[in-house]
Structure formats: C-alpha cells, structure tokens
Amino acid sequence: MSEKTVKENLQTFAVKKILHYLDEDPDKSLPKLLEWADKFDKDNRFLRHRDVFRKILSNPDNNWYRLIKSLWTDIDPQVRKVFFENFIVNTSLTGTGRQEKWKKAHNCNIPWAILMDLTSACNLHCTGCWAAEYGQKLNLEYELLDDVIRQGKGMGTYMYIFSGGEPLVRKADIIRLCEAHPDCEFLAFTNGTLIDEAFADEMLRVKNFVPAISIEGFEEATDSRRGRGTYQSVIRAMQILKQKKLPFGASCCYTSANVESLSSEEYMDLLVESGAKFAWFFHYMPIGNEAVPELMPTPEQRETMYRKIRDYRETKPIFTIDFQHDGEYVGGCIAGARSYLHINANGDIEPCAFIHYADSNIREHTLLEAYKRPLFMAYKEGQPFNENMLRPCPMLENPEALRDMVIRSGAHSTDMQSPEDINDLYGKCKPYADRWMPKADELWNTSHGCAGCSGCASKKSGK
Ligand code: SF4
Known part of the structure; x- marks a missing residue:
C-alpha cells in the first residue's frame, strides 16, 4: 500500500541526485541550483521564492544564509542526508x-x-x-x-x-x-x-x-x-x-x-x-x-x-x-487532518492537540474512516474559520465555530478525568476572543490591507 509508484520513484531519484550534488559543496552548488531554477521556471510561478532565495545567497551575513550553512557545519552528514530525503522527498514531494x-x-x-x-x-x-x-x-x-x-x-x-x-x-x-x-x-x-x-x-x-x-x-x-x-x-x-x-x-x-x-x-x-x-x-x-x-x-x-x-x-x-x-x-487552522490531527493516549482521534473532542477512536476506526466522520468533515467545510489569519482558531478566536462543530457532529469530550462541556469551554474563550479581535483586526489590516474583518465598516458597506 505504501510502496512508491514508478512516477514517485523517478521523482525520488531526481531529487536525491540534486540533494547529493548539493551536499558536496553548498557554497558552489546553491547558486548553481538557483540558476537551474531560473531556467526551468519559465512561466515565473516561483519568481517570488527565487527572489527571496537570491537575496539570501547574496549576503553571507544574512541570518537565513547562516542558518542554512550551519546545517553543514553543525549536523552529522548522514543525519542531514536522511533528513533531507525524508523531509523533502518523502514528506513533501x-x-x-x-x-x-x-x-x-x-x-x-x-x-x-x-x-x-x-x-x-x-x-x-x-x-x-x-x-x-x-x-x-x-x-x-x-x-x-x-x-x-x-x-x-x-x-x-x-x-x-x-x-x-x-x-x-x-x-x-x-x-x-x-x-x-x-x-x-x-x-x-x-x-x-x-x-x-x-x-x-x-x-x-x-x-x-x-x-x-x-x-x-x-x-x-x-x-x-x-x-x-x-x-x-x-x-x-x-x-x-x-x-x-x-x-x-x-x-x-x-x-x-x-x-x-x-x-x-x-x-x-x-x-x-x-x-x-x-x-x-x-x-x-x-x-x-x-x-x-x-x-x-x-x-x-x-x-x-x-x-x-x-x-x-x-x-x-x-x-x-x-x-x-x-x-x-498556511491558510489558517491546520487541524482536522487539513495538515495534521492528534491521537491521544486513549486512541481518541482529535482534530488538534488542543481540541479535546472526538467522534472516532483509532481502536475502532481506520484513519480514513476518521477523516470522513462528521467532526473532521465539519472542520474541512469550516476552514478557514476567519479571513483574518491572526484569528485562526475555532476554539480560541472563533469559539462559536468549535461549539457548533462539536454539537453538530455529536463529538464527545475526550478528557478522561473531568469531561469538559463545550459550552463551558466556549464561556472561557468568548470574552478572550472579543478582547483580541480589535487588536487582531488592527494588526491584520495594517499588514494586509482590509480583509473585511468583523466590525469593520467596509465589510458592512461592501466596499
Ligand atoms: S487554529 Fe486552533 S484548532 Fe486549528 S490547529 Fe491551531 S490550535 Fe488547533
């Protein structure tokens, strides 16, 4: 089931070759790699990434350059090789x-x-x-x-x-x-x-x-x-x-x-x-x-x-x-299997390490079954929970969203010692969310222009 396909194997082979080349002398190979990227990215899909990378490489005192170089000076070569292969090839590609x-x-x-x-x-x-x-x-x-x-x-x-x-x-x-x-x-x-x-x-x-x-x-x-x-x-x-x-x-x-x-x-x-x-x-x-x-x-x-x-x-x-x-x-909340999920020590399959509600358990459901259960599907439908990405969380900053998902899906509290009613959790988070909202909207609007955040006049007027 987890064996790689022919296409996946070819991709793996090509990227491993690049990583091997990169490992020999990063000072020479990193700029060379950028040259290749310039040639292959003809429609400029990665122009912004290439520009950022070029800026990093142009200045050896840059903090990112120092971090990248430190992976060669501070990390065991075999551990670095396995990390790159697992992280770049397997996890990402x-x-x-x-x-x-x-x-x-x-x-x-x-x-x-x-x-x-x-x-x-x-x-x-x-x-x-x-x-x-x-x-x-x-x-x-x-x-x-x-x-x-x-x-x-x-x-x-x-x-x-x-x-x-x-x-x-x-x-x-x-x-x-x-x-x-x-x-x-x-x-x-x-x-x-x-x-x-x-x-x-x-x-x-x-x-x-x-x-x-x-x-x-x-x-x-x-x-x-x-x-x-x-x-x-x-x-x-x-x-x-x-x-x-x-x-x-x-x-x-x-x-x-x-x-x-x-x-x-x-x-x-x-x-x-x-x-x-x-x-x-x-x-x-x-x-x-x-x-x-x-x-x-x-x-x-x-x-x-x-x-x-x-x-x-x-x-x-x-x-x-x-x-x-x-x-x-990352487009807001990453929970509910959008990017990750949490399985607690009791086997309850929770959307996030911080969301202690579940409607499936790994001892009774496969992963795929859990992904398709009402709670995770509610996450999928609700994400992102706010256009303002400084208010991403359905619990902390949008507590009505979590309350609604838990009630609709019939999920139960997974706290074994003292189950927490979703309305109690809502009661703790709502005042906090209200206090954070104006500051979050101010920071977001300053850095991103108007996102139509709650309470904002332009959203109401549709401008
Ligand atoms: S936004 Fe909230 S629910 Fe989503 S991943 Fe972060 S803590 Fe978890």
Whole structure:
C-alpha cells in the first residue's frame, strides 16, 4: 500500500541526485541550483521564492544564509542526508502528491503530519499541561502505532510527531518505530530531561528522529512551570545533542506570565547558541476544567510576540513558527487532518492537540474512516474559520465555530478525568476572543490591507 509508484520513484531519484550534488559543496552548488531554477521556471510561478532565495545567497551575513550553512557545519552528514530525503522527498514531494489523490478520491482532508500521544505518563507535572489530567496509565501500544504509520504512509503521510505525557518515557519504542519506518521523519515534543548520551547515540544510529525540547524562557520561568532543576536538565540535553551534531529545536509555550522573558533577544540568542535550529511558539490554551484562563496572554502581550518573532526572522539564524500568528503562511487552522490531527493516549482521534473532542477512536476506526466522520468533515467545510489569519482558531478566536462543530457532529469530550462541556469551554474563550479581535483586526489590516474583518465598516458597506 505504501510502496512508491514508478512516477514517485523517478521523482525520488531526481531529487536525491540534486540533494547529493548539493551536499558536496553548498557554497558552489546553491547558486548553481538557483540558476537551474531560473531556467526551468519559465512561466515565473516561483519568481517570488527565487527572489527571496537570491537575496539570501547574496549576503553571507544574512541570518537565513547562516542558518542554512550551519546545517553543514553543525549536523552529522548522514543525519542531514536522511533528513533531507525524508523531509523533502518523502514528506513533501511523494507525500503531498499522494495526499492530493486521496483527497480528491474521498472528498476529505488528508494530513501532512500525525501527532500521537505515546503515553499519558510523564516524569514532570507542569502547570496547565493537559497531559497531567489524563493520569499516568494510558499508552498506545507499539503494534497500534506501527499500524497507524502504515495506514498514513499509504495516503501520503510521512511525518509523525510524538507527544504525551512525556514521549521519551517510551524511548525504546520510538527507536523501534524509527527503524521500522526509515522513510518517515519523526519528531517529539519532549521536556528533554530524559535525553542522555545513550539515547543520543541511538538517534545517531537511526538518523530520522528530531526532538523539540520544551523550554519556557530562563531558569526561573522554566522551573516555576516545570519544576526545580528542569532548566539545567534541558541545558544538559541540548549540550549532548549539539556535541553529537544532532538536529533539535525548542518548543515554547507563551503565557501571560512569561511573554516578556520568552520574547526577549537574550532568550532567542540562548536558543541559537544552544544549537537549536528551530523554535516553535505556542499560545497557552485554556483547555480542561483545571485550566488557568489568567495565563492566557493579553492582546498587548500577543502583539509583542507577533512583532518580536517577525523581527527575529530578519536577524536570528533559527527557524521560528508562532502557531497563533502565522496562519497567513498556511491558510489558517491546520487541524482536522487539513495538515495534521492528534491521537491521544486513549486512541481518541482529535482534530488538534488542543481540541479535546472526538467522534472516532483509532481502536475502532481506520484513519480514513476518521477523516470522513462528521467532526473532521465539519472542520474541512469550516476552514478557514476567519479571513483574518491572526484569528485562526475555532476554539480560541472563533469559539462559536468549535461549539457548533462539536454539537453538530455529536463529538464527545475526550478528557478522561473531568469531561469538559463545550459550552463551558466556549464561556472561557468568548470574552478572550472579543478582547483580541480589535487588536487582531488592527494588526491584520495594517499588514494586509482590509480583509473585511468583523466590525469593520467596509465589510458592512461592501466596499
Ligand atoms: S484548532 Fe486552533 S490550535 Fe488547533 S490547529 Fe486549528 S487554529 Fe491551531
């Protein structure tokens, strides 16, 4: 089912040749590659991309140039080769082509990535973490995970992301999955405290596993949320990975309590110096009955994140994504299998790691059946949930959309400890959404011109 077709094999062969050529001497081969692109892109479909790339290559001091070059100086050559092949060839090229076919054939979303909670067990107890609510007892067994990956690859999904709980509690199974599926790229959101020399050696051996380590600013901020000593363990893990030339990134959750430290230049410099190649920023989500809504950032704090991350993209050699403010690059909400979905440790197939409602379970439904169930089809029909991509989320910024989808689809709360009524979640998010709307519309209109956002006079007048 997941074997490549003749056309896919030819594409793979051609791109591998280019990657091999690129690997020999990037200083010479990158400009040459651009020359080829100029010749082949006769109708200028990729003119803008080519211009951006040309600008990067024209200045060795440019932060993007430094980031690209660092992949050759800082990363093990075999790990880099496998990453490029899995990410560019399998995940992006073969994968997206195959996803498109399945999308057309079944009129449903097919994801680019699947996020799975390997376990609800965790060695830490972070404030506001949903995993803590699930208790320590749930696990997705190896055979089930392997089956999900086989199903996914058949439909073009080659990217698998592990979460928890703490996924590295299941180190041995992670390495086994990496070995069983060398054509996939695996990533894990981890607190980093279980990364040691032996595990790093295993990462070097399998070559297709990349950790995204949670770190919330500096020592005080990290330890106040994750527990005393966590920060030093994280720094130690990063040192091991850097020394072994393994790629890794940072996963950062911003809250009303840490925006200032997490958006600071010192913090970005710390990540770069530690060796992180990417940093993913997440907005604190008020999910679960035990959530702390006061931890949601204020509109002013969100504006700070929005502006600072965009500034750092011009100056710092690290690839950043701010999931709540980068919807414009991916067409808004990516959940509900449009680009990704989440399977929790109980097997519930949720639209997103932050949306704890489901109408299917991987122990009872195939992936394709889940994609075609009412909840995911409601996502497909509703996306994007807002024309203003700074208000992408059907929960956080458009809570009526999630309430409507959950009620219409008959989805149930997947919180095993304390099921959350969708109306309660709506009640927490609605005032927040109303507070953010004017600031979001102002930022969006300033950067993109009028998008006809809610409350805007031009939308009402149709101008
Ligand atoms: S549901 Fe919300 S948090 Fe999840 S992907 Fe969509 S916009 Fe992001």
